[in-house]
Amino acid sequence: MMLEIKELCVSYGAIKALKGIDVTLTEGEIVALIGGNGAGKSTTLNTISGLLRPVSGGIRFLDDEITSVPPQEIVSRGIIHVPEGRRIFSSLTVEENLEMGAYLQRDKAAKQRDLEEVFVRFPRLKERRRQAGGTLSGGEQQMLAIARAIMAHPKLLLLDEPSMGLSPVFVEQIFDIIQSINDQGTSILLVEQNAQMALSIADRGYVLETGRIVLSGASDDLLHDPLVIKAYLGG
Incomplete structure (x- = not known):
């Protein structure tokens, strides 16, 4: 298992942002985290990359515990984070x-x-x-x-809302780029509000709502799930 998150709880003061989530990613996969604003998607990525400390639970990467490893060391281990808003x-x-x-x-x-x-x-x-x-x-x-991010030779690429604020033409291009990066062997954890696009290129997905995973499974199954269609695909 490349990435294993177990019972992860993260709080901002009195606000519980993540309430015991479990997520796994095997080498070579694209895994999508979808959900609305405030669901805990960005919090998950920020905790993996060491920017936030969990209240409880653990994160393992390539069989090593990284829950309390500082961000700069997480980068050197091969986890590279492209944050929301690009931050160039x-x-x-x-x-x-x-x-x-x-x-x-x-x-x-x-x-x-x-x-x-x-x-x-x-x-x-x-x-x-x-x-x-x-x-x-x-x-x-x-x-x-x-x-x-590619310049750092990531083993695992964390992408936070890569399509946010882009025109439809650029959204298509960005998702083609993500797919090509994965085709060359980089594993990807993708946070994205555009559920249709995310699930169309991902192997598996998790649906987050207010800090809890309410659905998970193969992307094709999620694309045809009535709850996902209603909440995220405009059905």
Whole structure:
């Protein structure tokens, strides 16, 4: 098992954000977490990446307990988090943003190879390599955030609302990129309000409501579940 979350409880003061959730992800999978605002999706990712400390429960990654491991060490173990809102460095160029993703890479030649490979995958970023990140469109910034994460050679990629605020054309492109990253062997935990798109590329999914998992299963099963259709697919 690559990732195993057991009975995870997280609170913000008196507010219980996660109430004992269990989530698993095996190597090579895309697993989707879907649910409305305030369901606990982002909290789950922030806890995996060490930005939040749980009240109780545990997280294991590649058979190692990581529940109380600091964020910088979680990154070095291969868990890379693309947060909601992209969080690129707006005053740095596209290329400088990408180099920030490779800050653990000490080999300059290897870093340059990684950069050229990213530019092959994201030709739009290559065209804008000298532009400040803040001058890019929302879709281009999302591409940059994902490309910066790839520079770190993730074993597990945590993606938080990658389609938020994007035009339909960019949403399609971003999900094609996510699928291609997975096809090359990177496991992905995907948090997404666009349930239709998320489940269309995921192997399995979990439905979160107010800090609890209320449904889980194969993506095809969830896409045809009456509760999911009614609540998240506009049925």
